[in-house]
Amino acid sequence: MDDYDAQPDRKPPPGPELSPAQLEADEFDLNAGLSGLAGIVAGACGVDEMLRQVAQFAVQAIPGADGAGVTLIYPHDADSGDELRIQAWSVTADFVQTIDTLQYDKLGEGPCITCIQTRRPAVSGSLGSDRRWPRFGGSVARMGVHSVLALPLTVGDRVVGSINSYARSKDAFTEHAVQLGSQFAGPAAVSVYNSQVLANTQLRTTQLQQALRSRAVIDQAIGIIRSRSGATAQEAFDRLTRISQREHIKLADVAEQLVDEAVRRARARQ
CATH class of the missing domain: 3.30.450.40 (GAF domain)
Incomplete structure (x- = not known):
């Protein structure tokens, strides 16, 4: 050999x-x-x-x-x-x-x-x-x-x-x-x-699932802002973006905080 x-x-x-x-x-x-x-x-x-x-x-x-x-x-x-x-x-x-x-x-x-x-x-x-x-x-x-x-x-x-x-x-x-x-x-x-392929696939799947969950929360937050202010979807998204930049918080976390606050207010009114 x-x-x-x-x-x-x-x-x-x-x-x-x-x-x-x-x-x-x-x-x-x-x-x-x-x-x-x-x-x-x-x-x-x-x-x-x-x-x-x-x-x-x-x-x-x-x-x-x-x-x-x-x-x-x-x-x-x-x-x-x-x-x-x-x-x-x-x-x-x-x-x-x-x-x-x-x-x-x-x-x-x-x-x-x-x-x-x-x-x-x-x-x-x-x-x-x-x-x-x-x-x-x-x-x-x-x-x-x-x-x-x-x-x-x-x-x-x-x-x-x-x-x-x-x-x-x-x-x-x-x-x-x-x-x-x-x-x-x-x-x-x-x-x-x-x-290696399986581990990479599982990682990509997890990342995609997290991205989809984040997108859903962001869409909910945009809907809340629009219902309160009458803003367009783009204007509501821009508002979330400005808050994220100002507070140095991820956009998905800003959206989740806004949605959680809206849920708490709704429960308090019941």
């Missing part, structure tokens, strides 16, 4: 040839992780919890991983040259949280960012000497973590996030691990993307 970015100028020492039993065990773990992915029901949990579950299944599926994190990015950032914007991420261990915070919030460099930009897996077996991320690699190596496998999560031609697997030992992620990780990343990307 050649379609990944290995650490430049580093040839990892030859590892022991995997026995049929070990290959079978790795295949079993991969299938268990994929089965776990298939069991995640979109919408049954929040995005953060879904990402946490995907990260846990990644540790199970990828040989050599001591911990993993799954990152979700804003859709438009995958195809732009803008700085990477993280929508959400979740991890399986505290040390992964520390590493990814360093990568995203402090340094702006690291394997996740690279694999999202190149759309190829990124592998390092000695982070302390990896010239691709000089600040990140040295800091992580001092934490006692020396290997990383970062896998882009792609759906069609869109990158929606990444899986970052870390190991404390050097050269933990062989070509075999990259191959199994890539097999896991495909279905994982679909799960992450579906969750």
Whole structure:
């Protein structure tokens, strides 16, 4: 398997040839992780919890991983040259949280960012000497973590996030691990993307419902002003707007206050 970015100028020492039993065990773990992915029901949990579950299944599926994190990015950032914007991420261990915070919030460099930009897996077996991320690699190596496998999560031609697997030992992620990780990343990307689409749809639905409720209250307030003053609809709306600007209150809140006041007066007259 050649379609990944290995650490430049580093040839990892030859590892022991995997026995049929070990290959079978790795295949079993991969299938268990994929089965776990298939069991995640979109919408049954929040995005953060879904990402946490995907990260846990990644540790199970990828040989050599001591911990993993799954990152979700804003859709438009995958195809732009803008700085990477993280929508959400979740991890399986505290040390992964520390590493990814360093990568995203402090340094702006690291394997996740690279694999999202190149759309190829990124592998390092000695982070302390990896010239691709000089600040990140040295800091992580001092934490006692020396290997990383970062896998882009792609759906069609869109990158929606990444899986970052870390190991404390050097050269933990062989070509075999990259191959199994890539097999896991495909279905994982679909799960992450579906969750992202569902969350965005729910947000837009909520916003639309709020807008419709606000519009209804504003229309009621306009009707009250017109009944009291004989103003046109536009004149009544302009009056609400002036109050909103003067009092620094949202237009919908001004309208709601006016409607509530009218209701209280009507009840008092009964």
